[in-house]
Amino acid sequence: MTIEELRLRKAQLRMTYAQLSSLSGVPVSTVQKILTGVSAHPRADILLALERVLTEGAEDPVTVPSPLLREQAADYGNAAPGRDRLFTRTDYEALPEDRRAELINGRFYEMSAPSSLHQELVSELFLQLKQQLKAAGRPCRVLMAPFDVQLDKDDLTVLQPDICVICDRDKITRKGCCGAPDMIIEILSDSTRTKDMYLKLIKYKEAGVREYWMVDPDRRQVLVYNYADGDRVAVYPLSSTVPVGISQGALKIDFGEILEEISYLL
Numbered sequence: 001m002t003i004e005e006l007r008l009r010k011a012q013l014r015m016t017y018a019q020l021s022s023l024s025g026v027p028v029s030t031v032q033k034i035l036t037g038v039s040a041h042p043r044a045d046i047l048l049a050l051e052r053v054l055t056e057g058a059e060d061p062v063t064v065p066s067p068l069l070r071e072q073a074a075d076y077g078n079a080a081p082g083r084d085r086l087f088t089r090t091d092y093e094a095l096p097e098d099r100r101a102e103l104i105n106g107r108f109y110e111m112s113a114p115s116s117l118h119q120e121l122v123s124e125l126f127l128q129l130k131q132q133l134k135a136a137g138r139p140c141r142v143l144m145a146p147f148d149v150q151l152d153k154d155d156l157t158v159l160q161p162d163i164c165v166i167c168d169r170d171k172i173t174r175k176g177c178c179g180a181p182d183m184i185i186e187i188l189s190d191s192t193r194t195k196d197m198y199l200k201l202i203k204y205k206e207a208g209v210r211e212y213w214m215v216d217p218d219r220r221q222v223l224v225y226n227y228a229d230g231d232r233v234a235v236y237p238l239s240s241t242v243p244v245g246i247s248q249g250a251l252k253i254d255f256g257e258i259l260e261e262i263s264y265l266l
Contacts, residue, residue, distance in 0.1 A: 006047070007035050009054040011194040016219065018235075024049040032233050036201060088155040100146070104199060106156040111192075117217055117265045118187045122162050124258040125185060125215070129165065129244075132251045140167040140182065148176030151207045159200070162187050165246070180208040182246050188216045201225065211245045217266075222255065 010020060017035070021028035026046055033039040034046070086106030095101060100111040114122075122144055129142045145160045164181035166172055171179040184204055186196045196214055204212045210228040220238040226245045236242050239259060244251035259266065 003034065003037075003042075003047070006050055006054055007198055010035065011198065013054065014193075015054075020050065020053060023053045026050060029233070036205075086156060089150065089158055090155070092158050100160075102160055103156065103158040104195075104203065109195060111160070114187075115189065117262065118162075118189060120262040120265060121187050121215060121217065121258065124261055125163055125253065128253050128258070129163070129251070133165075136247075136250060138167070138247070139169065140165050141169065141172060142166075143172075143177075149181060150176065150178050151180060151203060153179055157203065159203070161185070167246070180204070182209070183211040183213070183244065184209055185213040185215060188214055188218070190218075213242075 017028050017031050020026075021031050024031070026049055030039070030042075030046065031050065034042045034050070087103060087108060088106070089103065092101070092103045092108075101108045102111060103109075126142060126144045133140050133142060142163065142165050144163045147160060147164070149159045149161055149164060151157045151159055158176075161181070161184045163185040164177065165183035166177055166181045168179070168182075171177050171181075186192070186200065188196055201212065205225070205227050210226075212225040212227065214223040214225075215238070216223065217238065222236040222238060222240065222242055224234045224236065224242065224245070226232045226234070229245060236255075239256045242253045242255060243249040244253065
């Protein structure tokens with residue numbers, strides 16, 4: 001199996017890095033580096049160990065028909081059905097007002113309405129970041145979706161991160177953000193998990209995002225990718241106080257306090 005096929009099978013099985021590590025005997029840090037593309041040339045025996053776990057008992061072969069992954073890309077504009085065409089920001093801006101989508105590498109990905117739990121988490125995270133940035137006198141701005149981020153400064157990718165922190169105000173325009181935010185937070189859900197944990201993970205790293213958090217309410221954990229510190233990955237229980245890396249730990253998010261506020265939804 002190729003690394004791409006291993007990633008897709010892991011997503012299909014909804015297996016965590018820790019589970020895959022335990023079953024294969026491969027250290028969890030090595031598993032993460034291989035499946036996120038950090039390790040460019042992994043050893044063949046390690047790939048075989050991962051393949052055995054991910055294919056054991058599988059009824060359907062893994063196929064890689066396109067970069068659309070789990071969420072089906074939607075064809076908009078005047079493209080004929082099935083036609084292989086890359087869409088641009090012009091097509092994105094022409095979408096109907098009631099249609100939410102993200103544009104990634106020239107493909108559209110529809111966005112379903114967020115849940116109440118998702119919105120509560122976004123609101124509480126935004127509030128803590130906003131208050132702490134203001135109290136610390138930092139110039140960074142924190143914004144939440146819907147807010148367009150033209151990640152690569154090209155016309156093929158426009159995302160709507162749940163929360164982004166932007167320290168260079170010159171990147172912020174009336175249309176959104178042009179360039180990579182310093183920090184991004186996404187709230188994982190069944191409908192966005194694969195896109196957030198694979199496709200966006202790679203896009204954010206390549207674009208120059210310094211820190212990427214994935215808050216997983218179902219598995220009660222927070223995954224923190226610190227790209228500015230050698231691609232260090234940390235996993236925190238959802239009840240933790242998590243330091244913000246781009247502030248050198250001066251800012252901290254108290255998830256215990258957040259859980260108390262939203263306990264009626266848990």
